Amino acid sequence: xxxxxxxxxxxxxxxxxxxxxxxxxxxxxxxxxxxxxxxxxxxxxxxxxxxxxxxxxxxxxxxxxxxxxxxxxxxxxxxxxxxxxxxxxxxxxxxxxxxxxxxxxxxxxxxxxxxxxxxxxxxxxxxxxxxxxxxxxxxxxxxxxxxxxxxxxxxxxxxxxxxxxxxxxxxxxxxxxxxxxxxxxxxxxxxxxxxxxxxxxxxxxxxxxxxxxxxxxxxxxxxxxxxxxxxxxxxxxxxxxxxxxxxxxxxxxxxxxxxxxxxxxxxxxx
Amino acid sequence: xxxxxxxxxxxxxxxxxxxxxxxxxxxxxxxxxxxxxxxxxxxxxxxxxxxxxxxxxxxxxxxxxxxxxxxxxxxxxxxxxxxxxxxxxxxxxxxxxxxxxxxxxxxxxxxxxxxxxxxxxxxxxxxxxxxxxxxxxxxxxxxxxxxxxxxxxxxxxxxxxxxxxxxxxxxxxxxxxxxxxxxxxxxxxxxxxxxxxxxxxxxxxxxxxxxxxxxxxxxxxxxxxxxxxxxxxxxxxxxxxxxxxxxxxxxxxxxxxxxxxxxxxxxxxxxxxxxxxxxxxxxxxxxxxxxxxxxxxxxxxxxxxxxxxxxxxxxxxxxxxxxx
Numbered sequence: 001x002x003x004x005x006x007x008x009x010x011x012x013x014x015x016x017x018x019x020x021x022x023x024x025x026x027x028x029x030x031x032x033x034x035x036x037x038x039x040x041x042x043x044x045x046x047x048x049x050x051x052x053x054x055x056x057x058x059x060x061x062x063x064x065x066x067x068x069x070x071x072x073x074x075x076x077x078x079x080x081x082x083x084x085x086x087x088x089x090x091x092x093x094x095x096x097x098x099x100x101x102x103x104x105x106x107x108x109x110x111x112x113x114x115x116x117x118x119x120x121x122x123x124x125x126x127x128x129x130x131x132x133x134x135x136x137x138x139x140x141x142x143x144x145x146x147x148x149x150x151x152x153x154x155x156x157x158x159x160x161x162x163x164x165x166x167x168x169x170x171x172x173x174x175x176x177x178x179x180x181x182x183x184x185x186x187x188x189x190x191x192x193x194x195x196x197x198x199x200x201x202x203x204x205x206x207x208x209x210x211x212x213x214x215x216x217x218x219x220x221x222x223x224x225x226x227x228x229x230x231x232x233x234x235x236x237x238x239x240x241x242x243x244x245x246x247x248x249x250x251x252x253x254x255x256x257x258x259x260x261x262x263x264x265x266x267x268x269x270x
Numbered sequence: 271x272x273x274x275x276x277x278x279x280x281x282x283x284x285x286x287x288x289x290x291x292x293x294x295x296x297x298x299x300x301x302x303x304x305x306x307x308x309x310x311x312x313x314x315x316x317x318x319x320x321x322x323x324x325x326x327x328x329x330x331x332x333x334x335x336x337x338x339x340x341x342x343x344x345x346x347x348x349x350x351x352x353x354x355x356x357x358x359x360x361x362x363x364x365x366x367x368x369x370x371x372x373x374x375x376x377x378x379x380x381x382x383x384x385x386x387x388x389x390x391x392x393x394x395x396x397x398x399x400x401x402x403x404x405x406x407x408x409x410x411x412x413x414x415x416x417x418x419x420x421x422x423x424x425x426x427x428x429x430x431x432x433x434x435x436x437x438x439x440x441x442x443x444x445x446x447x448x449x450x451x452x453x454x455x456x457x458x459x460x461x462x463x464x465x466x467x468x469x470x471x472x473x474x475x476x477x478x479x480x481x482x483x484x485x486x487x488x489x490x491x492x493x494x495x496x497x498x499x500x501x502x503x504x505x506x507x508x509x510x511x512x513x514x515x516x517x518x519x520x521x522x523x524x525x526x527x528x529x530x531x532x533x534x535x536x537x538x539x540x541x542x543x544x545x546x547x548x549x550x551x552x553x554x555x556x557x558x559x560x561x562x563x564x565x566x567x568x569x570x571x572x573x574x575x576x577x578x579x580x581x582x583x584x585x586x587x588x589x590x591x592x593x594x
Contacts, residue, residue, distance in 0.1 A: 005501065009402065012395035013411070019392070020418055020472065023429035026439060030432065037437070083311040090304060099308075102315040108522075108578060110530020112547045113567045116554060117322035120564065123339050124325050146318045149311070178303050207423050210532055214554075224424050231428045231537065235435070243425040250420045258413050 024247060031240035048241040055238060058226055065206050065223040068137060072144040073201035077194055079145065080152025080201075085182075087153070088160040106150040115214030118143040122215060135217030143215045144205045151204065152197035159193035160186075199253075323571075330564035331357045341561045361565035371566065374544040375573060381460075381535075381545060382528035385467040389475040389524045390517065392468065397479035397516075398509075401486075412480065419473045427466050427537050434462055434538070458540035466534040467524075474523035482516030483509075522581055529574055546570055 031049070035042030052058060083103050090096075106114060122132055122139050132138050163186065171181045187194075209224035216222065230236045332341040342358070365371040400411045418426060433439045434456040441453040456462060486509065494504040532547035539545070546566065554563040 009395060009399040013399040016392060016396040016472075017414060019469070020415070023426065023433060023469070024418065024421070026433060027425070027429045079311045079314055082307050083315075086308045086311065090308060093308065099312055099315070102319055103311070105319060108526050108574060110527065110547055110570060110574065112530055112532055112550045113326075113571060116550065116563060116567050117326045118318070120325045120329055120560070121318070121322035127339070142318055146314070149314075203420055209424055210551075224422070227422075227424055227428070228533075231424070231431070235432045239425065239428060240432075243422070243429070246425065247421050251417060254413055254417050254420065258409060262409065 024243075027240050027243045028247065031237065031244040033237070036237055048237040049245075052238045052241045052245075057221075058223070058238070058242070061221050061223045061226040064137065064220060068141050068144065068212075068222065069202045069205035071141050072148055072205040073198045075141070075145045076149035076152045076201040077198050080149040080197055081156050081190070081194065083149065083153040084156035084160055087157055103150055103153050106147040107154070109147075111147075111208070111210035112214075114143065114147055115211040118146070118211065119214045135215055136220035139215045139217070140212050140220065140222065143211050144201075144208060147211065148201040148204045151200050155197045155200065156190055156193045159190045163189055326564045326567050329561055330361055330568050331359065332561045333358050333360065334559050334561050339560065340558060358561075361561050362569070364562065365565055365569060370544070371546075371549065371569075374546045374549045375569070377544050378529050378531075378546040379573070381463060381467065381543075382525050382531075385464055385471070385528050386475075386521050386525045388464065388468045389472055390521065393472055393475035393479055393520065394513075394517075397476045397483055400476070400480050401483035408484070412477075415473050415476050415480075423470060424533060426470060427534055430462065430466055430469065430538060431457060434465075457538065460539070460543050462538035462540075463535050463543045463545075466538045467528050467531060470534065471524040471528060475520040478519035478523065479513060479516040482513045486512050518581060518584065522578070525577065526574060530570060546573070 032044050032046065033040075033042055034045035034047065083099075087100060087103065118139070119135075122135055125131060126133065132142075167185050167189075168181050171185050172178075176184065207224060208222075209228050212222045213225060213228075216225070227239055227242070231239055329341055334340060335342045396415075400408060400415070403411055431438075435441075436453045436455070436457070438457070440456060441450075444450045445453065490508050490512075491504050494508055495501070499507070530547040531545060532551050535543050535545040535548045536551070539548070547570075550563055550566045550570065553559050553566060
């Protein structure tokens with residue numbers, strides 16, 4: 001009985017992973033295909049990588065996306081951490097329900113709504129107070145921070161609620177000021193959550209097509225916007241090459257993170 | 271909070287006065303710090319989250335106009351210096367009367383619900399298998415589930431175009447094996463939309479399911495087996511109810527984004543795979559009708575709130591039952 005069950009489980013897992021990885025593997029394989037057609041194998045070639053690295057439109061978009069994502073990740077870690085602190089530590093203040101609702105709202109709001117509402121606000125603000133002047137990198141960053149800080153808040157919140165309150169109390173009893181308690185006690189303990197939040201914010205921002213399309217203006221084209229416009233026309237080998245690079249970068253990052261986690265776990269076990 | 275504790279701690283000590291002064295000091299400083307901590311995210315969210323939604327609501331009550339921005343204002347100073355408020359419910363009436371919108375809403379709900387069930391059917395055995403795998407393997411298997419999520423969503427959807435299109439890999443394989451003699455139409459169909467959503471959101475289903483399954487107390491299953499319960503019955507009566515929080519969380523994480531999905535129906539769907547996220551996009555970018563797009567957004571928010579409240583109600587009932 002157990003043997004049969006583990007056989008079924010093994011099959012389910014194997015099929016599941018095949019489903020998850022086959023499309024990615026085909027992307028990688030065909031990025032080295034000399035032929036433009038998917039069905040024809042024209043021999044091994046790295047010409048699409050050469051073309052990708054010479055494609056200035058993609059490179060400019062990549063640079064813009066990286067800048068927006070780094071800015072977004074940093075700001076959303078600050079805002080998300082403050083929001084998480086508020087939700088975990090200050091349990092009693094008026095309009096706390098409203099605040100908690102606003103923090104969680106971007107998690108459940110469709111991207112099209114976040115994008116549309118962001119754009120309409122920027123247009124209205126520009127009409128009323130003349131800021132922001134036009135739309136571009138600033139507006140994309142603001143819209144991205146608004147939705148990514150919700151994810152950061154969730155991560156930091158779970159870490160904060162596991163934190164031992166007596167550590168803070170001990171520090172307070174010994175005369176530490178609240179900000180010092182935060183810097184010396186809380187910050188080091190929640191730092192893994194901050195790193196995870198930063199990486200998540202960066203990835204979410206790099207990956208976003210819908211919100212950026214709404215709130216961007218002429219001249220500010222992010223990487224997903226370029227990829228989307230070339231992908232709409234069908235298969236593009238340069239996008240395959242780009243996908244391969246992204247997968248390699250992410251896989252390296254995940255392997256390093258996994259190794260670090262493993263090392264930490266075995267160190268804790270000792 | 272801290273002050274309460276400090277007052278309690280100071281009671282009965284000799285240097286009461288000194289401690290009291292310090293308490294007052296930390297109270298005032300704490301309050302200032304506290305207000306700053308609250309104020310920054312609060313102000314940001316009010317300005318960049320709540321205000322935009324109110325503006326959407328306002329614009330949805332306006333009319334399309336040949337102006338920049340292309341809608342009529344709600345408040346207007348008339349010539350005799352009186353403020354007139356114009357509320358125009360026409361956009362909502364239009365959404366209600368035009369069968370396109372209603373069917374797009376219903377279709378979005380259907381697609382999201384079916385995809386959620388499919389994700390659950392594929393994801394549950396996977397999460398179960400990972401949770402019961404040897405400890406060393408678990409982290410590797412889990413990393414392999416998370417990895418696609420960190421790569422680009424857009425590119426993962428794009429990967430299916432190459433597989434599904436008329437001269438794509440799947441048709442090529444089926445033709446060369448001889449199962450079919452005509453290429454199948456796979457791309458730009460509802461099938462492709464379901465496939466794309468299940469593929470993209472499967473990790474969101476697996477992770478919360480894994481989290482509940484791995485914490486489960488396995489001695490419960492041993493006890494059931496010792497008492498003569500067959501494995502399938504133990505699964506239905508013990509494992510399944512215990513993994514309910516994971517099922518609910520995973521379903522929400524798949525269902526909610528799937529309802530408003532734009533990229534997948536746009537790239538993989540056909541003309542008949544109408545989804546509300548795509549309708550909003552077209553209304554805004556192609557028809558440039560901002561008021562109708564805003565009305566679609568308001569209706570969509572309401573559409574998502576209803577299942578969310580329903581799920582929350584179920585979750586609350588679960589927790590109260592667990593406690594009682």
